[in-house]
Amino acid sequence: MSGHESAVARLRSEGYRMTPQRLSVLDIVANRPGHIGADEVWNLAKEQHPYVDLATIYRTLQLLKRLGVVTEVVIGNKLHFELADHQTRHNHMVCSECYSVQTLSPAYLAEFSQRLQGEFGFTPDLDNITIGGVCSICHPPG
Amino acid sequence: MSGHESAVARLRSEGYRMTPQRLSVLDIVANRPGHIGADEVWNLAKEQHPYVDLATIYRTLQLLKRLGVVTEVVIGNKLHFELADHQTRHNHMVCSECYSVQTLSPAYLAEFSQRLQGEFGFTPDLDNITIGGVCSICHPPG
DNA sequence: ACCGTTGTTGCATGGATTTGCGATAAACAA
DNA sequence: TTGTTTATCGCAAATCCATGCAACAACGGT
Incomplete structure:
Protein backbone atom coordinates (compact mmCIF):
# COMPACT_ATOMS: atom_id res chain seq x y z
CA MET A 1 0.00 0.00 0.00
CA SER A 2 2.49 2.65 1.09
CA GLY A 3 5.88 2.76 -0.54
CA HIS A 4 7.72 0.09 1.33
CA GLU A 5 7.72 -2.56 -1.39
CA SER A 6 11.35 -1.72 -2.10
CA ALA A 7 12.17 -2.36 1.54
CA VAL A 8 10.76 -5.86 1.24
CA ALA A 9 12.91 -6.52 -1.81
CA ARG A 10 15.82 -5.04 0.09
CA LEU A 11 15.42 -7.50 2.93
CA ARG A 12 15.16 -10.45 0.59
CA SER A 13 18.19 -9.44 -1.44
CA GLU A 14 20.27 -9.19 1.74
CA GLY A 15 19.40 -12.72 2.72
CA TYR A 16 16.85 -11.85 5.38
CA ARG A 17 13.55 -13.71 5.48
CA MET A 18 10.24 -12.02 5.06
CA THR A 19 8.02 -12.97 7.96
CA PRO A 20 4.48 -11.82 8.71
CA GLN A 21 5.80 -10.10 11.84
CA ARG A 22 8.28 -8.07 9.84
CA LEU A 23 5.74 -7.22 7.20
CA SER A 24 3.39 -6.04 9.90
CA VAL A 25 5.98 -3.79 11.53
CA LEU A 26 6.92 -2.39 8.15
CA ASP A 27 3.28 -1.71 7.29
CA ILE A 28 2.64 0.00 10.58
CA VAL A 29 5.64 2.30 10.39
CA ALA A 30 5.05 3.03 6.71
CA ASN A 31 1.41 3.94 7.23
CA ARG A 32 2.09 6.21 10.17
CA PRO A 33 2.67 9.82 9.28
CA GLY A 34 5.51 10.89 11.53
CA HIS A 35 7.27 8.84 14.16
CA ILE A 36 5.88 6.06 16.31
CA GLY A 37 7.04 4.45 19.54
CA ALA A 38 7.98 0.79 19.82
CA ASP A 39 5.15 0.09 22.26
CA GLU A 40 2.65 1.62 19.90
CA VAL A 41 3.98 -0.48 17.04
CA TRP A 42 3.51 -3.49 19.27
CA ASN A 43 -0.10 -2.64 20.09
CA LEU A 44 -0.97 -2.21 16.44
CA ALA A 45 0.92 -5.34 15.43
CA LYS A 46 -0.98 -7.41 17.98
CA GLU A 47 -4.22 -6.56 16.20
CA GLN A 48 -3.07 -8.71 13.31
CA HIS A 49 -0.75 -11.13 15.13
CA PRO A 50 -1.99 -11.42 18.71
CA TYR A 51 0.90 -13.68 19.70
CA VAL A 52 3.67 -11.36 18.49
CA ASP A 53 6.25 -10.55 21.16
CA LEU A 54 7.59 -7.11 22.01
CA ALA A 55 11.14 -8.43 21.62
CA THR A 56 10.37 -9.18 18.00
CA ILE A 57 9.18 -5.62 17.50
CA TYR A 58 12.41 -4.27 18.94
CA ARG A 59 14.56 -6.65 16.93
CA THR A 60 12.69 -5.82 13.74
CA LEU A 61 12.94 -2.08 14.29
CA GLN A 62 16.68 -2.34 14.93
CA LEU A 63 17.08 -4.45 11.81
CA LEU A 64 15.14 -1.97 9.70
CA LYS A 65 17.24 0.80 11.17
CA ARG A 66 20.50 -0.95 10.29
CA LEU A 67 19.23 -1.41 6.75
CA GLY A 68 18.31 2.25 6.50
CA VAL A 69 14.62 1.45 6.03
CA VAL A 70 13.54 3.34 9.12
CA THR A 71 15.17 6.09 11.13
CA GLU A 72 15.28 6.46 14.88
CA VAL A 73 14.26 9.52 16.88
CA VAL A 74 15.21 9.78 20.55
CA ILE A 75 12.40 11.47 22.45
CA GLY A 76 12.99 11.74 26.16
CA ASN A 77 13.97 8.26 27.23
CA LYS A 78 12.07 6.51 24.49
CA LEU A 79 12.85 5.54 20.93
CA HIS A 80 10.56 6.41 18.05
CA PHE A 81 10.82 5.30 14.45
CA GLU A 82 9.68 6.48 11.09
CA LEU A 83 9.99 5.37 7.49
CA ALA A 84 13.20 6.62 5.88
CA ASP A 85 11.79 8.34 2.83
CA HIS A 86 14.70 9.57 0.78
CA GLN A 87 12.45 12.20 -0.73
CA THR A 88 11.65 13.83 2.57
CA MET B 1 41.83 18.50 44.87
CA SER B 2 40.60 18.70 41.29
CA GLY B 3 38.85 21.80 40.05
CA HIS B 4 35.29 21.10 41.07
CA GLU B 5 35.10 23.49 43.97
CA SER B 6 33.18 25.89 41.77
CA ALA B 7 30.66 23.16 41.07
CA VAL B 8 30.01 22.81 44.78
CA ALA B 9 29.39 26.53 45.06
CA ARG B 10 27.21 26.27 42.01
CA LEU B 11 24.98 23.67 43.63
CA ARG B 12 24.66 25.66 46.82
CA SER B 13 23.83 28.88 45.03
CA GLU B 14 21.06 27.15 43.09
CA GLY B 15 19.42 25.95 46.28
CA TYR B 16 20.60 22.35 46.10
CA ARG B 17 21.97 20.68 49.18
CA MET B 18 25.49 19.41 49.39
CA THR B 19 25.42 15.82 50.55
CA PRO B 20 28.29 13.40 51.02
CA GLN B 21 26.88 11.28 48.20
CA ARG B 22 26.97 14.19 45.77
CA LEU B 23 30.43 15.20 46.85
CA SER B 24 31.61 11.67 46.30
CA VAL B 25 30.18 11.46 42.79
CA LEU B 26 31.67 14.83 41.95
CA ASP B 27 35.08 13.78 43.27
CA ILE B 28 35.01 10.54 41.33
CA VAL B 29 34.07 12.10 38.02
CA ALA B 30 36.49 14.99 38.52
CA ASN B 31 39.42 12.72 39.30
CA ARG B 32 38.81 10.45 36.36
CA PRO B 33 40.64 11.41 33.20
CA GLY B 34 38.12 10.80 30.43
CA HIS B 35 34.63 9.43 30.77
CA ILE B 36 33.30 6.95 33.30
CA GLY B 37 30.21 4.74 33.39
CA ALA B 38 27.50 5.08 36.01
CA ASP B 39 28.17 1.60 37.35
CA GLU B 40 31.84 2.38 37.77
CA VAL B 41 31.00 5.59 39.62
CA TRP B 42 28.82 3.49 41.88
CA ASN B 43 31.56 0.98 42.64
CA LEU B 44 33.99 3.73 43.54
CA ALA B 45 31.41 5.63 45.58
CA LYS B 46 30.63 2.52 47.63
CA GLU B 47 34.20 2.46 48.84
CA GLN B 48 33.50 5.61 50.81
CA HIS B 49 29.75 5.24 51.36
CA PRO B 50 28.93 1.53 51.38
CA TYR B 51 25.20 2.17 51.58
CA VAL B 52 24.92 4.54 48.64
CA ASP B 53 22.30 3.42 46.16
CA LEU B 54 22.73 3.21 42.40
CA ALA B 55 19.61 5.34 41.96
CA THR B 56 21.33 8.12 43.84
CA ILE B 57 24.30 7.88 41.49
CA TYR B 58 22.01 8.20 38.49
CA ARG B 59 20.04 11.06 40.00
CA THR B 60 23.22 12.89 40.91
CA LEU B 61 24.74 12.43 37.48
CA GLN B 62 21.59 13.72 35.82
CA LEU B 63 21.54 16.69 38.16
CA LEU B 64 25.16 17.50 37.44
CA LYS B 65 24.44 17.17 33.76
CA ARG B 66 21.50 19.59 33.94
CA LEU B 67 23.73 22.06 35.75
CA GLY B 68 26.42 21.72 33.11
CA VAL B 69 28.92 20.34 35.61
CA VAL B 70 29.35 17.05 33.78
CA THR B 71 28.69 16.03 30.19
CA GLU B 72 27.16 12.81 28.95
CA VAL B 73 28.60 10.47 26.34
CA VAL B 74 26.42 7.75 24.85
CA ILE B 75 28.53 4.66 24.24
CA GLY B 76 26.62 1.70 22.90
CA ASN B 77 23.68 1.32 25.23
CA LYS B 78 25.37 2.85 28.23
CA LEU B 79 25.85 6.36 29.50
CA HIS B 80 29.25 7.72 30.44
CA PHE B 81 30.05 11.01 32.10
CA GLU B 82 32.97 13.36 32.39
CA LEU B 83 33.73 16.66 34.02
CA ALA B 84 32.72 19.60 31.84
CA ASP B 85 35.97 21.49 31.72
CA HIS B 86 35.39 24.68 29.79
CA GLN B 87 39.08 24.80 28.93
CA THR B 88 39.05 21.49 27.14
C1' DA C 1 4.51 -31.33 -2.48
C1' DC C 2 8.33 -32.55 0.63
C1' DC C 3 12.82 -31.87 2.94
C1' DG C 4 16.64 -29.75 5.02
C1' DT C 5 19.06 -25.72 6.32
C1' DT C 6 19.28 -21.94 9.03
C1' DG C 7 17.33 -17.40 9.96
C1' DT C 8 13.45 -15.98 13.23
C1' DT C 9 10.29 -16.16 16.84
C1' DG C 10 8.30 -16.46 21.56
C1' DC C 11 9.47 -16.83 26.02
C1' DA C 12 12.08 -15.94 29.89
C1' DT C 13 15.57 -13.43 31.65
C1' DG C 14 18.87 -9.79 32.20
C1' DG C 15 20.81 -5.00 31.93
C1' DA C 16 20.47 -0.12 32.22
C1' DT C 17 18.01 3.69 33.85
C1' DT C 18 14.01 5.97 36.05
C1' DT C 19 10.43 6.80 39.49
C1' DG C 20 7.25 6.58 43.74
C1' DC C 21 7.39 6.78 48.49
C1' DG C 22 8.30 6.88 53.36
C1' DA C 23 12.41 7.75 56.17
C1' DT C 24 16.38 10.68 56.73
C1' DA C 25 19.26 14.50 57.13
C1' DA C 26 20.93 19.29 55.14
C1' DA C 27 20.13 24.03 55.85
C1' DC C 28 18.72 27.72 58.39
C1' DA C 29 16.40 30.30 61.98
C1' DA C 30 15.71 30.88 66.84
C1' DT D 1 21.98 23.51 70.36
C1' DT D 2 17.48 22.56 69.16
C1' DG D 3 13.66 22.56 66.14
C1' DT D 4 11.40 23.03 61.58
C1' DT D 5 11.31 22.67 56.83
C1' DT D 6 11.84 20.20 52.85
C1' DA D 7 15.38 18.45 49.63
C1' DT D 8 17.45 14.10 49.26
C1' DC D 9 18.19 9.24 50.09
C1' DG D 10 17.60 4.20 50.19
C1' DC D 11 14.68 0.82 48.77
C1' DA D 12 11.59 -1.41 45.86
C1' DA D 13 9.24 -1.54 41.79
C1' DA D 14 8.63 -0.15 37.21
C1' DT D 15 10.13 1.01 32.45
C1' DC D 16 12.49 0.41 28.27
C1' DC D 17 15.30 -2.24 25.61
C1' DA D 18 18.47 -6.26 24.64
C1' DT D 19 19.77 -11.20 24.61
C1' DG D 20 20.16 -16.56 25.18
C1' DC D 21 17.93 -20.50 23.77
C1' DA D 22 14.97 -24.17 22.04
C1' DA D 23 11.03 -24.55 19.01
C1' DC D 24 9.49 -22.97 14.68
C1' DA D 25 8.99 -21.65 9.91
C1' DA D 26 10.79 -19.28 5.40
C1' DC D 27 12.97 -20.46 1.37
C1' DG D 28 15.65 -22.93 -1.98
C1' DG D 29 16.46 -27.36 -3.66
C1' DT D 30 14.51 -32.01 -4.94
Whole structure:
Protein backbone atom coordinates (compact mmCIF):
# COMPACT_ATOMS: atom_id res chain seq x y z
CA MET A 1 0.00 0.00 0.00
CA SER A 2 2.49 2.65 1.09
CA GLY A 3 5.88 2.76 -0.54
CA HIS A 4 7.72 0.09 1.33
CA GLU A 5 7.72 -2.56 -1.39
CA SER A 6 11.35 -1.72 -2.10
CA ALA A 7 12.17 -2.36 1.54
CA VAL A 8 10.76 -5.86 1.24
CA ALA A 9 12.91 -6.52 -1.81
CA ARG A 10 15.82 -5.04 0.09
CA LEU A 11 15.42 -7.50 2.93
CA ARG A 12 15.16 -10.45 0.59
CA SER A 13 18.19 -9.44 -1.44
CA GLU A 14 20.27 -9.19 1.74
CA GLY A 15 19.40 -12.72 2.72
CA TYR A 16 16.85 -11.85 5.38
CA ARG A 17 13.55 -13.71 5.48
CA MET A 18 10.24 -12.02 5.06
CA THR A 19 8.02 -12.97 7.96
CA PRO A 20 4.48 -11.82 8.71
CA GLN A 21 5.80 -10.10 11.84
CA ARG A 22 8.28 -8.07 9.84
CA LEU A 23 5.74 -7.22 7.20
CA SER A 24 3.39 -6.04 9.90
CA VAL A 25 5.98 -3.79 11.53
CA LEU A 26 6.92 -2.39 8.15
CA ASP A 27 3.28 -1.71 7.29
CA ILE A 28 2.64 0.00 10.58
CA VAL A 29 5.64 2.30 10.39
CA ALA A 30 5.05 3.03 6.71
CA ASN A 31 1.41 3.94 7.23
CA ARG A 32 2.09 6.21 10.17
CA PRO A 33 2.67 9.82 9.28
CA GLY A 34 5.51 10.89 11.53
CA HIS A 35 7.27 8.84 14.16
CA ILE A 36 5.88 6.06 16.31
CA GLY A 37 7.04 4.45 19.54
CA ALA A 38 7.98 0.79 19.82
CA ASP A 39 5.15 0.09 22.26
CA GLU A 40 2.65 1.62 19.90
CA VAL A 41 3.98 -0.48 17.04
CA TRP A 42 3.51 -3.49 19.27
CA ASN A 43 -0.10 -2.64 20.09
CA LEU A 44 -0.97 -2.21 16.44
CA ALA A 45 0.92 -5.34 15.43
CA LYS A 46 -0.98 -7.41 17.98
CA GLU A 47 -4.22 -6.56 16.20
CA GLN A 48 -3.07 -8.71 13.31
CA HIS A 49 -0.75 -11.13 15.13
CA PRO A 50 -1.99 -11.42 18.71
CA TYR A 51 0.90 -13.68 19.70
CA VAL A 52 3.67 -11.36 18.49
CA ASP A 53 6.25 -10.55 21.16
CA LEU A 54 7.59 -7.11 22.01
CA ALA A 55 11.14 -8.43 21.62
CA THR A 56 10.37 -9.18 18.00
CA ILE A 57 9.18 -5.62 17.50
CA TYR A 58 12.41 -4.27 18.94
CA ARG A 59 14.56 -6.65 16.93
CA THR A 60 12.69 -5.82 13.74
CA LEU A 61 12.94 -2.08 14.29
CA GLN A 62 16.68 -2.34 14.93
CA LEU A 63 17.08 -4.45 11.81
CA LEU A 64 15.14 -1.97 9.70
CA LYS A 65 17.24 0.80 11.17
CA ARG A 66 20.50 -0.95 10.29
CA LEU A 67 19.23 -1.41 6.75
CA GLY A 68 18.31 2.25 6.50
CA VAL A 69 14.62 1.45 6.03
CA VAL A 70 13.54 3.34 9.12
CA THR A 71 15.17 6.09 11.13
CA GLU A 72 15.28 6.46 14.88
CA VAL A 73 14.26 9.52 16.88
CA VAL A 74 15.21 9.78 20.55
CA ILE A 75 12.40 11.47 22.45
CA GLY A 76 12.99 11.74 26.16
CA ASN A 77 13.97 8.26 27.23
CA LYS A 78 12.07 6.51 24.49
CA LEU A 79 12.85 5.54 20.93
CA HIS A 80 10.56 6.41 18.05
CA PHE A 81 10.82 5.30 14.45
CA GLU A 82 9.68 6.48 11.09
CA LEU A 83 9.99 5.37 7.49
CA ALA A 84 13.20 6.62 5.88
CA ASP A 85 11.79 8.34 2.83
CA HIS A 86 14.70 9.57 0.78
CA GLN A 87 12.45 12.20 -0.73
CA THR A 88 11.65 13.83 2.57
CA ARG A 89 14.77 13.18 4.61
CA HIS A 90 15.00 15.23 7.74
CA ASN A 91 16.51 15.37 11.17
CA HIS A 92 14.79 16.09 14.46
CA MET A 93 15.30 18.68 17.15
CA VAL A 94 13.77 17.54 20.44
CA CYS A 95 13.18 19.89 23.35
CA SER A 96 14.34 18.35 26.60
CA GLU A 97 11.76 20.32 28.58
CA CYS A 98 8.50 19.95 26.66
CA TYR A 99 9.52 17.12 24.33
CA SER A 100 8.25 18.97 21.29
CA VAL A 101 9.82 17.84 18.03
CA GLN A 102 10.81 20.05 15.11
CA THR A 103 12.13 18.73 11.84
CA LEU A 104 15.27 20.00 10.19
CA SER A 105 16.58 19.81 6.66
CA PRO A 106 19.63 17.52 6.45
CA ALA A 107 21.29 20.34 4.52
CA TYR A 108 22.12 21.86 7.90
CA LEU A 109 24.28 18.88 8.72
CA ALA A 110 25.76 18.24 5.28
CA GLU A 111 28.86 20.38 5.58
CA PHE A 112 29.52 19.14 9.11
CA SER A 113 29.20 15.57 7.95
CA GLN A 114 31.58 16.06 5.05
CA ARG A 115 34.22 17.52 7.31
CA LEU A 116 34.08 14.56 9.69
CA GLN A 117 34.27 12.23 6.75
CA GLY A 118 37.16 14.08 5.11
CA GLU A 119 39.23 14.98 8.16
CA PHE A 120 38.69 11.92 10.36
CA GLY A 121 37.35 9.25 8.04
CA PHE A 122 34.42 9.08 10.41
CA THR A 123 31.06 8.48 8.74
CA PRO A 124 28.35 9.91 10.96
CA ASP A 125 25.01 8.15 10.97
CA LEU A 126 23.25 11.34 9.95
CA ASP A 127 19.83 9.80 9.44
CA ASN A 128 19.63 8.75 13.05
CA ILE A 129 21.00 11.84 14.73
CA THR A 130 18.56 13.46 17.13
CA ILE A 131 19.53 16.94 18.24
CA GLY A 132 18.62 17.60 21.84
CA GLY A 133 18.23 21.06 23.27
CA VAL A 134 15.70 23.64 24.35
CA CYS A 135 13.07 25.04 22.00
CA SER A 136 12.24 28.72 21.60
CA ILE A 137 9.09 28.47 23.70
CA CYS A 138 10.72 26.80 26.69
CA HIS A 139 13.78 29.04 26.56
CA PRO A 140 12.93 32.37 24.97
CA PRO A 141 15.81 34.73 24.21
CA GLY A 142 16.54 37.48 26.71
CA MET B 1 41.83 18.50 44.87
CA SER B 2 40.60 18.70 41.29
CA GLY B 3 38.85 21.80 40.05
CA HIS B 4 35.29 21.10 41.07
CA GLU B 5 35.10 23.49 43.97
CA SER B 6 33.18 25.89 41.77
CA ALA B 7 30.66 23.16 41.07
CA VAL B 8 30.01 22.81 44.78
CA ALA B 9 29.39 26.53 45.06
CA ARG B 10 27.21 26.27 42.01
CA LEU B 11 24.98 23.67 43.63
CA ARG B 12 24.66 25.66 46.82
CA SER B 13 23.83 28.88 45.03
CA GLU B 14 21.06 27.15 43.09
CA GLY B 15 19.42 25.95 46.28
CA TYR B 16 20.60 22.35 46.10
CA ARG B 17 21.97 20.68 49.18
CA MET B 18 25.49 19.41 49.39
CA THR B 19 25.42 15.82 50.55
CA PRO B 20 28.29 13.40 51.02
CA GLN B 21 26.88 11.28 48.20
CA ARG B 22 26.97 14.19 45.77
CA LEU B 23 30.43 15.20 46.85
CA SER B 24 31.61 11.67 46.30
CA VAL B 25 30.18 11.46 42.79
CA LEU B 26 31.67 14.83 41.95
CA ASP B 27 35.08 13.78 43.27
CA ILE B 28 35.01 10.54 41.33
CA VAL B 29 34.07 12.10 38.02
CA ALA B 30 36.49 14.99 38.52
CA ASN B 31 39.42 12.72 39.30
CA ARG B 32 38.81 10.45 36.36
CA PRO B 33 40.64 11.41 33.20
CA GLY B 34 38.12 10.80 30.43
CA HIS B 35 34.63 9.43 30.77
CA ILE B 36 33.30 6.95 33.30
CA GLY B 37 30.21 4.74 33.39
CA ALA B 38 27.50 5.08 36.01
CA ASP B 39 28.17 1.60 37.35
CA GLU B 40 31.84 2.38 37.77
CA VAL B 41 31.00 5.59 39.62
CA TRP B 42 28.82 3.49 41.88
CA ASN B 43 31.56 0.98 42.64
CA LEU B 44 33.99 3.73 43.54
CA ALA B 45 31.41 5.63 45.58
CA LYS B 46 30.63 2.52 47.63
CA GLU B 47 34.20 2.46 48.84
CA GLN B 48 33.50 5.61 50.81
CA HIS B 49 29.75 5.24 51.36
CA PRO B 50 28.93 1.53 51.38
CA TYR B 51 25.20 2.17 51.58
CA VAL B 52 24.92 4.54 48.64
CA ASP B 53 22.30 3.42 46.16
CA LEU B 54 22.73 3.21 42.40
CA ALA B 55 19.61 5.34 41.96
CA THR B 56 21.33 8.12 43.84
CA ILE B 57 24.30 7.88 41.49
CA TYR B 58 22.01 8.20 38.49
CA ARG B 59 20.04 11.06 40.00
CA THR B 60 23.22 12.89 40.91
CA LEU B 61 24.74 12.43 37.48
CA GLN B 62 21.59 13.72 35.82
CA LEU B 63 21.54 16.69 38.16
CA LEU B 64 25.16 17.50 37.44
CA LYS B 65 24.44 17.17 33.76
CA ARG B 66 21.50 19.59 33.94
CA LEU B 67 23.73 22.06 35.75
CA GLY B 68 26.42 21.72 33.11
CA VAL B 69 28.92 20.34 35.61
CA VAL B 70 29.35 17.05 33.78
CA THR B 71 28.69 16.03 30.19
CA GLU B 72 27.16 12.81 28.95
CA VAL B 73 28.60 10.47 26.34
CA VAL B 74 26.42 7.75 24.85
CA ILE B 75 28.53 4.66 24.24
CA GLY B 76 26.62 1.70 22.90
CA ASN B 77 23.68 1.32 25.23
CA LYS B 78 25.37 2.85 28.23
CA LEU B 79 25.85 6.36 29.50
CA HIS B 80 29.25 7.72 30.44
CA PHE B 81 30.05 11.01 32.10
CA GLU B 82 32.97 13.36 32.39
CA LEU B 83 33.73 16.66 34.02
CA ALA B 84 32.72 19.60 31.84
CA ASP B 85 35.97 21.49 31.72
CA HIS B 86 35.39 24.68 29.79
CA GLN B 87 39.08 24.80 28.93
CA THR B 88 39.05 21.49 27.14
CA ARG B 89 35.55 21.28 25.78
CA HIS B 90 35.02 18.61 23.19
CA ASN B 91 32.44 16.39 21.58
CA HIS B 92 32.60 12.66 20.99
CA MET B 93 32.32 10.50 17.90
CA VAL B 94 31.42 6.94 18.81
CA CYS B 95 31.73 4.05 16.37
CA SER B 96 28.65 1.86 16.44
CA GLU B 97 30.67 -1.19 15.44
CA CYS B 98 33.76 -1.14 17.65
CA TYR B 99 32.62 1.45 20.19
CA SER B 100 35.84 3.40 19.85
CA VAL B 101 35.56 7.03 20.89
CA GLN B 102 37.24 9.99 19.20
CA THR B 103 37.07 13.51 20.51
CA LEU B 104 36.13 16.47 18.38
CA SER B 105 36.64 20.18 18.76
CA PRO B 106 33.34 21.95 19.41
CA ALA B 107 34.38 24.36 16.66
CA TYR B 108 33.05 21.81 14.19
CA LEU B 109 29.57 22.29 15.60
CA ALA B 110 29.70 26.00 16.28
CA GLU B 111 28.35 27.24 12.98
CA PHE B 112 25.67 24.57 12.93
CA SER B 113 24.62 25.50 16.43
CA GLN B 114 24.41 29.19 15.62
CA ARG B 115 22.18 28.52 12.65
CA LEU B 116 19.74 26.50 14.72
CA GLN B 117 19.74 29.21 17.33
CA GLY B 118 19.27 32.01 14.82
CA GLU B 119 16.82 30.40 12.41
CA PHE B 120 14.70 28.33 14.79
CA GLY B 121 15.36 29.74 18.22
CA PHE B 122 16.39 26.23 19.15
CA THR B 123 19.32 26.03 21.57
CA PRO B 124 21.04 22.70 21.01
CA ASP B 125 22.62 21.04 24.02
CA LEU B 126 25.98 20.93 22.31
CA ASP B 127 27.94 19.69 25.30
CA ASN B 128 25.93 16.50 25.45
CA ILE B 129 25.76 15.66 21.77
CA THR B 130 27.30 12.31 20.94
CA ILE B 131 27.85 11.73 17.25
CA GLY B 132 27.23 8.13 16.26
CA GLY B 133 28.61 6.62 13.12
CA VAL B 134 31.31 4.33 11.77
CA CYS B 135 35.01 5.00 12.28
CA SER B 136 37.66 4.82 9.57
CA ILE B 137 38.93 1.45 10.73
CA CYS B 138 35.55 -0.27 10.74
CA HIS B 139 34.48 1.28 7.47
CA PRO B 140 37.52 2.14 5.34
CA PRO B 141 36.92 4.17 2.19
CA GLY B 142 36.70 2.30 -1.11
C1' DA C 1 4.51 -31.33 -2.48
C1' DC C 2 8.33 -32.55 0.63
C1' DC C 3 12.82 -31.87 2.94
C1' DG C 4 16.64 -29.75 5.02
C1' DT C 5 19.06 -25.72 6.32
C1' DT C 6 19.28 -21.94 9.03
C1' DG C 7 17.33 -17.40 9.96
C1' DT C 8 13.45 -15.98 13.23
C1' DT C 9 10.29 -16.16 16.84
C1' DG C 10 8.30 -16.46 21.56
C1' DC C 11 9.47 -16.83 26.02
C1' DA C 12 12.08 -15.94 29.89
C1' DT C 13 15.57 -13.43 31.65
C1' DG C 14 18.87 -9.79 32.20
C1' DG C 15 20.81 -5.00 31.93
C1' DA C 16 20.47 -0.12 32.22
C1' DT C 17 18.01 3.69 33.85
C1' DT C 18 14.01 5.97 36.05
C1' DT C 19 10.43 6.80 39.49
C1' DG C 20 7.25 6.58 43.74
C1' DC C 21 7.39 6.78 48.49
C1' DG C 22 8.30 6.88 53.36
C1' DA C 23 12.41 7.75 56.17
C1' DT C 24 16.38 10.68 56.73
C1' DA C 25 19.26 14.50 57.13
C1' DA C 26 20.93 19.29 55.14
C1' DA C 27 20.13 24.03 55.85
C1' DC C 28 18.72 27.72 58.39
C1' DA C 29 16.40 30.30 61.98
C1' DA C 30 15.71 30.88 66.84
C1' DT D 1 21.98 23.51 70.36
C1' DT D 2 17.48 22.56 69.16
C1' DG D 3 13.66 22.56 66.14
C1' DT D 4 11.40 23.03 61.58
C1' DT D 5 11.31 22.67 56.83
C1' DT D 6 11.84 20.20 52.85
C1' DA D 7 15.38 18.45 49.63
C1' DT D 8 17.45 14.10 49.26
C1' DC D 9 18.19 9.24 50.09
C1' DG D 10 17.60 4.20 50.19
C1' DC D 11 14.68 0.82 48.77
C1' DA D 12 11.59 -1.41 45.86
C1' DA D 13 9.24 -1.54 41.79
C1' DA D 14 8.63 -0.15 37.21
C1' DT D 15 10.13 1.01 32.45
C1' DC D 16 12.49 0.41 28.27
C1' DC D 17 15.30 -2.24 25.61
C1' DA D 18 18.47 -6.26 24.64
C1' DT D 19 19.77 -11.20 24.61
C1' DG D 20 20.16 -16.56 25.18
C1' DC D 21 17.93 -20.50 23.77
C1' DA D 22 14.97 -24.17 22.04
C1' DA D 23 11.03 -24.55 19.01
C1' DC D 24 9.49 -22.97 14.68
C1' DA D 25 8.99 -21.65 9.91
C1' DA D 26 10.79 -19.28 5.40
C1' DC D 27 12.97 -20.46 1.37
C1' DG D 28 15.65 -22.93 -1.98
C1' DG D 29 16.46 -27.36 -3.66
C1' DT D 30 14.51 -32.01 -4.94
